[in-house]
Amino acid sequence: MINLEPTISQIEKLLEENTEASVTYAALECRLAIERICYERLRLAHDYISHDDLRKWQPSDIVKTLIQEVDAKAAETFTLSIAREHMPEGSPPLARENYEAMEWLPVGTQVGFAPNKLGKLWNALAKLALHIEIPTSKDATVTQYGDIQAIAPKVKLALAEIRRISEGTMMFTGMGEEVSFECSCGSKNKRRLELLKDGQTINCINPDCDESYGYVQTDMTFGRRTFEIVCRACEASRDIPKRMVEKLRTDQHIHFDCSRCSETIYVSWRPMQAQRTEPTLKRPK
Ligand SMILES: [Zn+2]
Ligand SMILES: [Zn+2]
Structure with missing residues (x-):
């Protein structure tokens, strides 16, 4: 579990200072905390998902991918409990009443969040606090910080959400076959x-x-998933990981030595032309 307490008191202190600079720093702290909350869930899930399976990098998109591919409950609130009574392995399943009559010991509570809501806060904080306004004319002034009146309420919203999430006592990577x-x-x-x-x-x-x-x-x-490569010199074939080819940029190539005749084989992407119309043969008159 990540400890968000020091971050929370830091944000509170910066808000109390109430200067343009301190509120801007508070916004940055909020953004970093949101990233930590989301990335910690990813770290715990890494046994179940490859880094390359993440197509988008915003913290909320990462959590959405985890919900789709790793654990449908990755961002839900629930308490996990275990029964005090030991059930020997292979014992027949009990009826619902029997389970309900057992004594349960809480292990911990995961506090969930709405990835969309957290993602919106993360974006709003950047827009208000981490960039200054682009001047639209020569008369406009280039400010040093954003508008404190607009930043502070967003920081307070984010702080409330971070404080709520910090009350969780565990994170879970899910159940199921x-x-x-x-x-x-x-x-x-x-x-x-x-x-x-x-x-x-x-x-x-x-x-x-x-x-x-x-x-x-x-x-x-x-x-x-493989891509077959056949040596043109000796016709020996081999399978290379398809992802090696998929990752190639158009101006790149990969090469291998043929395992039989040791000739070097190059692989690269090439544009190919195709047309619906068959070429017409011009006959000499
Ligand atoms: Zn592997
Ligand atoms: Zn060969």
């Missing part, structure tokens, strides 16, 4: 079954690995 596979690099990749979609691409969680896998729902398998 898990499926896993071992990548050729040796990393174990885990996913929640209920959040997997047929045909979904899963990038290996190892940040140094280029492998990716396609999920096949019918037999719950993960197929390695």
Whole structure:
């Protein structure tokens, strides 16, 4: 758990100072705190998602991706409790009344938040406090700070939200059936079954690995995504990770030595022309 208390008292102190500079710094502290709240959830989820699976980088988008792919309850409020009574493994499931009659010990409470609301605050703080207004004419003045009257209320809103979230005593990476596979690099990749979609691409969680896998729902398998390369000199073929090719920019190439004849093979993206009209052959008269 991240400790938000020092940040909260720092923001309070800056608000009390109530100068253009101090309120601007308070806005920056709020933004950093929002980032920490969201990124901490990502850090905890990293066993379940690759860095490369995050398509957008704003803190609220990261949390939204976690909700879609890792844990549907990643941003919800709930308390986790365990039963005092020990249930031996393999014991038959009990009826609801039996569970309700048990004594439960609370383990902790996760305090949730609305990613959209937090994202809007994060954007609003930047707009008001972290940039000054662009002069629209020669007569306009270039100010040193933003408008304190506009910044302070937003900072107070953000502070209230940060304080509320700071009251949580745990963060959880979710429950539910898990499926896993071992990548050729040796990393174990885990996913929640209920959040997997047929045909979904899963990038290996190892940040140094280029492998990716396609999920096949019918037999719950993960197929390695590859690109076949055939040596033109000796016709030996090999499969390279498809992501190596997908990551290539148009002005880049990758190269390998053929494992059989050791000739160097280059791979790069090329524009290709296609037309609906077949070329007409001009016959000499
Ligand atoms: Zn891997
Ligand atoms: Zn070869």
